[in-house]
Amino acid sequence: MSTIVGISTAPGIGGIGIIRMSGENTFNILDKIFVPKNKQPIEDIKGYTIKYGHIIQNDEIIDEVLVSYFKAPKSYTTENMCEINSHGGNLIIKKILEICLKNGAEMAEPGEFTKRAFLNGRIDLAQAESVIDVINAKSEREVKSGIKQLEGFLSKEIKEIKQDILDVLVNIEVTIDYPEYDTPEVQEKEIKNMLEKIGKKLTKLEKSFDNGKIIKDGIKTAIIGKPNAGKSSLLNAILKEDRAIVTDIAGTTRDTIEEFVTINGITLKLIDTAGIRESKDCVEKIGIQKSIEEAKDADLIIAIFDSSKELDKEDLEILKLIKNKKSIILLNKSDLKNVLDENNEIFKNTSKNILKISALNKTGLEELYNKITEMFNLNEINLDNDVLITNIRHKNIIAKAIENVKLANKAILDSMPIDIIAIYIKQILDDLGEITGEVVTEDIINEIFSKFCLGK
């Protein structure tokens, strides 16, 4: 495989920057561009050591650096690797990268180091997926959950569920494979209890995906309202707040503005939409339609109303739009004379959360954040104890397993014989094995022999 190089630290101004290289020619390239202080020949340098020296180009010192050596197969990718710790800023790091490229390295694609680690058998699929999650993490919570998957928390959770199933399944299998022995027949109730237990655990895992996704992608929050209700002022107020960390990520579409902001450790993906109103203008109509779709797709809608004016037909349309969605009604312009308040019958009938705010004076924002945190139960997610799934592949497998739990229950309800019920129970094990990558049949047989006393 070719030798790849990439910048490992996030772009921006930081204390140091790291450039990583992996592949057969890593040390050849390094030899051409790096001179260690003690002039030690490169072939004498051992793995897992750090050398101080200079990056040079045409005999000119570019930067003083520390280089860590990792010799194959004892590295992240299992190939020869090095990490160049540069003290320079953006410009210097890019310069070093360029020098590596000039000397024969190829630019790494996103995630390619991890891909190599996976292809080289260094990490398993679940781990690889978690690493990618960690790399792409946008908030602290996400990093935490990614690292937990990496550490195998998900595997551990799945293993526990598998053991619950095995405990019952082997009892069934042993009565089938050793019919003449006095092992007690498995009672229907025992199977049902087990299915209920694992069903709950699996459903909890499946649900955690939504939270996992929110932690990973942010809460997709659409701000909707009539023109001039204060959508942009609210957006600006949130973005300009000192403690908000604003990330510039270009929106997937130019019609709406997307901004990422992290508050209380939660990432909001804020979408400012075109004002919703009746319009004859063709272009504006398209924009409004777009807003409506964004709203439908959002995890959370913040519907903003001008509290200094009476509700009109368009406001009622907006209320319709949020009817079945997680949403907050914001009464803006609390600094002006109010004609609308939370006691308004129409608002009350929506049973939505209603908050007063002044986007202009930045009052009421704290309450808004607290409400969002509360609504998504994010404070209740205990990252130290709960496993979150953030990977769609895992989610789909767990959904499949839940489907098989239902089918097993249906087979019981239909008074099907035990070996048919067992087929579904075994299928659940097979499904879960797809996450952890283990063979199921051997598990069952090993359990049978360890638990039961059989033989001639």
Next chain:
Amino acid sequence: MSYYAGEYDVAVIGAGHAGCEAALAAARLGMKTVVFSISLEAVANMPCNPHIGGSSKGHLVREIDALGGEMAKNIDKTMIQIKMLNTSKGPAVYSLRAQADRKKYQMEMKHTLEKQENLDLKQAEIVDIKLENNKIKSIETDVGAIYNVKTLIVASGTYLKGKIFIGEYSKESGPDGVFPANKLSESLKRNGIKLVRFKTGTPARINRKSIDFSKMEIQKGENNIIPFSFEDKMKNFDQVDCYLTYTTAETHKIIKENLHRSPLYAGVIEGTGPRYCPSIEDKVVRFADKERHQVFVEPIGLDTDEMYIQGMSSSLPEDVQIAMYRTLPGLEHCEFTRPAYAIEYDCIDPADLKLSLEYKTIDGLFFAGQTNGTSGYEEAACQGLIAGINATQKIKGKEPLILDRTEAYIGVLIDDIVTKGTNEPYRMMTSRAEYRLLLRQDNADLRLTEKGHEIGLISDERYEKFLQKKKKIEEEKARLEKTIVKPTEEVNKFLREVGTSELTTGSKLAELLKRTEITYASLEAIDKDRPKLPEQVREEVEIQVKYDGYIKLQEAQVEKFKKMEKKLIPEDIDYDDVKGICLEARQKLKKHMPHSIGQASRISGVSPADISVLLVYLQARKK
């Protein structure tokens, strides 16, 4: 002094359950065949339990029959009790088990071999095999007769360097007091074949007149005789009874006090024993909190009073054995006819075989049965059949018969031992089959008769009958699908009586049959004009209709499985060239040389990540 004694297409070493099937298959396929047994009194012997079949093993016997093997027919001729096990647990796991008249079973099989055209049965110990350019060339008997052979099937059972243990006493012996084969092991090793040491054991036999059956539970056979062979029609006969008793606290005490005298616990036996047939001392030690263990007392023939004591296998000294057997209710005054013993023997590592059962590195040399590290008569017989077929196919220059995991328990068994190897004697179990709803004992003929016919072991006449049966099944299923019953009072009365909900609109007969409360037989009450059909057809129709949805689900899984099986790995692959496979997986892949991605994925130590890498590599190689 040696002499040239002739030549054969196929030679078989050993005339146990594997050897008999191998020899018969080859001879019936037109090969000039010879089969050697160290003693002709030991042909098709059952040195351990006197029964054929049981959970998953009954499936194997039916599969052997569907492919044109002999075991089913032979047990049908010689059974003295028959049972259908697991009838309450679902159609996939129904299993036939028959008590055999052991001597009669042997005599019938021996006579079948003797009568078979193209087949010579000879008493001799094979002491040497000779290769030429890594191809089998000749074999030599103990008295110096040299036979040139095109293919050789080794089915040596537990005879290779057999050694039995009874407490402190041990001697070189095959099973049941027959001579061991002491020289063949060395010859195999000389030819580069790796051998390992396994052990198994058998309980004592006891004289019937010394047993008090009034203290035991009677175990009776079925009311109706169900034959193993799809071809056999059998009349009812008087079946013998079996009995059940239990070990006691006193039994366990005697065992614990004398453990130091067991060669196993004293470390004298080096072979690996099976987990599923542990000796009674194993059971008492490993399951110390279990108060009693079941012990079955089974007759071993009609003209003998010897009884087999299932559950009491042991390698303790004879005096301890007698003392502990006498603590069982009904056995207080028992007299041994033969003591229990443990036996240790050489066998090969089945991972050194191809799926055809041919040795990977020696052309024309096949292995079958217990010598491949399996256990059980049925497991042995089905391998013998496959080896006999494939030795013939090889001579004829045809593709070997390889059954996959979706087609037969035989396929599961061979794929398991060849792909994973085994570190203890391997026993068939229904839990090992992923698609067991498809691999039923009732449909073994539907699965395999076609193949048996194609190979040439199923006659045109039997095949024609089979096609008729298949046609009848399809026609009856179609009839049930299209016949609609109206919600008349007569129909609803029937439904009330069997305890299921009444109809309000018309319903297909097939839909009614899917209800748990309704059987194909009971449905006749509202289906009076149905055709008269043979029992096998009725049974098959009932199962196929009743479990239709579940069967379809497994068929869908099979599709998925076959995709990976069809991704073949070229035989010239160099795993050193595949970058990125972890070291353990690389070693395993090099050793096993799997023929498909599917098979590779079942090798322990080969992870999903390794399989991904392999897939990427194969894709890249194609380009």
